[in-house]
Amino acid sequence: MTVAAQQPAPVTTPNAGGGRRVVVHDVWKSYTPGTYAVRNVGFALEPGEFLTLLGPSGSGKTTTLMMIAGFETPSRGEIRVNGIDVAGLPPELRNFGIVFQGYALFPHKSVLHNVEFALLMRGVARRERRRRALDMLDKVGLAGLAARRPRELSGGQQQRVALARALVFEPDALLLDEPLGALDRKLRETLQAEIKEIQRRVGISILYVTHDQDEAMTMSDRIAVMNDGRIVQIGTPAELYLHPATPFVADFLGETNLLTATCLGTDGGHVRLRFADGAIGWAAAARDGVARRIGDSVTVAIRPERIRVLRRTDSTETMIDGTVGGGTFLGRHARYVVAALGGRLVVSVGGGDPDSALDAGTIVRLGWSRDDAQILGEPEAPPEPDQRR
């Protein structure tokens, strides 16, 4: 069978459950021999799921998306849709809806013709095309603007046209490549909510690429954090935030305190530690599956808002003393820098009650429960593909 003889996936195929399972399996991408832009990337996008590839620029997240879309060819690995490998197909023969940064609407076509385009390419009859395009425009709340040109629309309306255009042919999944990258914060938040709302209404699975951790946290069911071509950790926003696997993840997803400690022993999923100044405390075991032995030096991450300022009567599993160095009142919470454990700890206190403000020089007792602190690991570099086997 030649490629030219193939048709884009027919639109009538049943597509229940809001998309198909898309599996990326052991995908590598190399542009120059010996260096990899994407290494050993693997994950599954479940039907109806919102999965975000999050990472700094150059981390391989857009390259990964473009390989799924078909604009880049993996050097090795498989991209499976419902179990069928599509890695060898050109983009026009795959069945993904894509929303690009800037939306890339056809400037010379009306909103209706933009949305109809994929159906036209699939040979859907004119009347049916029109009906389905108008139906989709109705779903995104733009039915009244079908005759307009894209440049006559606001940024938010353009995004809705782009979503309608990418959804009208019932794609296997929706791929979004930093669609909000160039917009200001306020508009971003509105459009994030719109994307979520349309996803809820249409019930499609979404793979979303962004470098903005707030965006990833608000929108995603799961986040895959990428760095240096690899997925460093994949999990729900809460898992990643509270139990980061590596210093990179801890640092990339918001502010964190990194502490050095010595391992004193383990108890189930937790580790007893001695900090630099001799204080004893607990933290959750590392997520890398490597057991720490007694005497090992470890890095511990703890979020500023997970550290509590204890009253005289309070008691918790880990308690340490410190001296308040300075504070900033930030409205919903106050942020203090406390000298403790032979270093500086950032502590965030909620409530914002001015009466409970801590003056510089106050001696305070801080504490956290064993699940609030997380021992970090370093992921092992996967072997180069040529060296395997």
Next chain:
Amino acid sequence: MASPDRAHGRRFYPLMVAACVPVLAFLVLPTLVIVPMALTAGDLIVFPPQGISGHAFADYLGDQQWMQSTKLSFEVAVLAVAIAALAGTSAAVALHGKRFPGRGAVTGLILAPIVVPLVVLGLGDYLLFAALGVLGGWAGIGVAHGVLVTPYVYISVATSLAAGLNPALVRSARSLGARPTSVFRHVYWPALRPGLCAGAVLAFAVSFDEVVLAWFLQGPQSTTLPVRMFTAVQFELTPKIMASASLFIGLATLTLLAQALIARPRRDLV
């Protein structure tokens, strides 16, 4: 309030007028003088014309040889434009946004007809066509002109694409299921159309009044209008020359008007 730059410019305004007016006059007047000379009542090419009459135009329109040359020039120009439109557009689309070693050389080759001396090109075409035994036909002149005017279409279309084609549009069309032909029709074509029109108009104008190649490649039945005028200037010197020259001025004016209309910025291409 005028900016300092403007004030600065205004100071040199008289100087600009002093420089430009004579140059423009020198360029335009000899052209404009053609039309009254074509309207002479006499049989000589003189200025001022001896009386006013339309007989030069009547002579020109009534002369079968001259009419045949005029028709031939149109045919040649149409063929040349067709070749240039196909070759120039293909080249511009193929090279758009591509980077590869030797790209400069390829571009240079496409643009070469502009810089290669016409006499050399004409002689080369003459020898080639003679060797192939196709010398003396209008199609040969059309092909030679096609090569000559391809760069005009190429430059014009390439500029249009560079300014009006968003590369993300190609990707978005493909992601929606568009194969190469549909990508061309729905993405490239709307972006390159203004450039193609402008380039074609220019190519037509260049071919229509080209003398050197047409001279080398002419045959008994294939003398283009400019070549006939050139010959007539040497041997006949009738006001018919002026009448046909007026036709050129009219065409040139139309060309400029067409260019001005086509070149109007189209906001919907961004």
